[in-house]
Amino acid sequence: MPAALMPRDEVVERLMKVIRRHGYDGASLAELSKATGLGRSSLYHHFPDGKDDMVRAVLEQLEQGLRTLIFEPLREPRPARRRLEQMIKTVDAYYDGGREACVIGNLVLGTSRTRFHARLRAIFEEWIDAVAAALLDAGVSRAESRALAEDAVVRMEGALIVAHGTGDTAVFSRTLKRIGADLVAAVGPG
Amino acid sequence: MPAALMPRDEVVERLMKVIRRHGYDGASLAELSKATGLGRSSLYHHFPDGKDDMVRAVLEQLEQGLRTLIFEPLREPRPARRRLEQMIKTVDAYYDGGREACVIGNLVLGTSRTRFHARLRAIFEEWIDAVAAALLDAGVSRAESRALAEDAVVRMEGALIVAHGTGDTAVFSRTLKRIGADLVAAVGPG
DNA sequence: GGCGTATTGTACTGATTGGTACAATCACGT
DNA sequence: ACGTGATTGTACCAATCAGTACAATACGCC
Numbered sequence: 123m124p125a126a127l128m129p130r131d132e133v134v135e136r137l138m139k140v141i142r143r144h145g146y147d148g149a150s151l152a153e154l155s156k157a158t159g160l161g162r163s164s165l166y167h168h169f170p171d172g173k174d175d176m177v178r179a180v181l182e183q184l185e186q187g188l189r190t191l192i193f194e195p196l197r198e199p200r201p202a203r204r205r206l207e208q209m210i211k212t213v214d215a216y217y218d219g220g221r222e223a224c225v226i227g228n229l230v231l232g233t234s235r236t237r238f239h240a241r242l243r244a245i246f247e248e249w250i251d252a253v254a255a256a257l258l259d260a261g262v263s264r265a266e267s268r269a270l271a272e273d274a275v276v277r278m279e280g281a282l283i284v285a286h287g288t289g290d291t292a293v294f295s296r297t298l299k300r301i302g303a304d305l306v307a308a309v310g311p312g
Numbered sequence: 313m314p315a316a317l318m319p320r321d322e323v324v325e326r327l328m329k330v331i332r333r334h335g336y337d338g339a340s341l342a343e344l345s346k347a348t349g350l351g352r353s354s355l356y357h358h359f360p361d362g363k364d365d366m367v368r369a370v371l372e373q374l375e376q377g378l379r380t381l382i383f384e385p386l387r388e389p390r391p392a393r394r395r396l397e398q399m400i401k402t403v404d405a406y407y408d409g410g411r412e413a414c415v416i417g418n419l420v421l422g423t424s425r426t427r428f429h430a431r432l433r434a435i436f437e438e439w440i441d442a443v444a445a446a447l448l449d450a451g452v453s454r455a456e457s458r459a460l461a462e463d464a465v466v467r468m469e470g471a472l473i474v475a476h477g478t479g480d481t482a483v484f485s486r487t488l489k490r491i492g493a494d495l496v497a498a499v500g501p502g
Numbered sequence: 503g504g505c506g507t508a509t510t511g512t513a514c515t516g517a518t519t520g521g522t523a524c525a526a527t528c529a530c531g532t
Numbered sequence: 533a534c535g536t537g538a539t540t541g542t543a544c545c546a547a548t549c550a551g552t553a554c555a556a557t558a559c560g561c562c
Contacts, residue, residue, distance in 0.1 A: 144423055145337060145421050145422035145423070147334075147422060148423035150519070151519075151520060161540060161542090163539085163541065166521075166522080167539060172520065227417075228421050230476050230477040231413065231417060231421055231422075232337060232418070232422060233334055233335070233338035242477045243478045243480075246477050247478065272474075272483060272486065273467070273487065276467055276470040276471050276474050276487050277463070277467055278470065279469075279474055280467055280468065280469040280470020283416075283469045286421070286425065287417075287420040287436050288433045288436050289429055289433060293462060297462075297466050300459070340550085341551085350510085351511060351512090352510095352551085352552095353510055353512085354510055356551070356552080357509065357510075358509090503562105504561105504562090506559100506560090506561090507558100507559085508557105509557080512554090513554090514551105514552080514553080514554105515550105515552075516551095517548105517551105518547105519547075520545105520546100520547090521546095522543105523544080523545095524543090525541090525542090526540085529536100529539090530537095530538095531534105531535095532536105
């Protein structure tokens, strides 16, 4: 696919792939250029502020993707149990069963830590809120909903790290199963 | 403290501090030099292979520290419940209530991902094994011990990431509480 | 005090970093 | 076909990167 015909979304998607693999500090402009097929000057034309601009675009697109794939389905008018089970499946697919690294995790660490704090925080919060909302719908108390939702997000994030650290993607699958079981136990068979 | 009088452990400790904050890619030799008070040539004298050597030393010392602070106490001849509660407390202190970043997590990501795979895997495994051993002692089945132990490590790792991502260290405390509750529930009041 | 080794400071290398300047080129509306 | 603005390739910049060479120093042992 020639660069000229590549829509911006596709370019950002390729940037995301590099960043999620190499992290903020490890992703050099040379690699970002190669991955997108865009020369340095093109990259700076589309993202005038350089790497930070690219990361901002990546985070924006990530947030949008999560929203349509995960957050919004969690609020659809279906049984809470279905919604939560659907989230688990979608997350499993999104991270390719634990093979794909987590963009957020990669941006939380390293020297980029402070730079995108606000947006990262927003994504985490939105995720937790969406899960908690589904639990609330099923009659779970507000406090327990928050706790369970936070725990689910924490576990997903941790499972990605451990899966990568050990090279054992099964950790991710097992963790997703555990999360699903705990959520289902809380909402009941509804 | 003059560099000459500084024991190797202290040097490695300072290297660890930089690496856990900036990650492998973000930790430049200039910073490592400044943090240790050792000039470039001294650094290369003590760690001939450069950054990789330093990280190896850091991982070795980390493993040793975890062993004496966490893994071994988990196998001491005390009630399993006590041992597990002690681990939670020690981990809380070790990561300063979630304020300190995780060295392992920082090395799992970025370009260092593949380089220290074996040792990182070993640390994770050792941790999981130690927790599982305590659970086994309390009569928990082998399968459930593994599952609970893995889940505990996953949650700790995830809580550190989310705590840093949101800037809310309370996530870490809450997660530790949840882990403790689940472990205690499994071993019973013993 | 002098000798030998361990340690360190200074100076340097070539490669790569993120970023810019600018002219050529391209697509597109007229 | 012609202009116009969006896009891009080439060449460049200073700064920093990891790493090395080597001479000067500090230190322990005799």
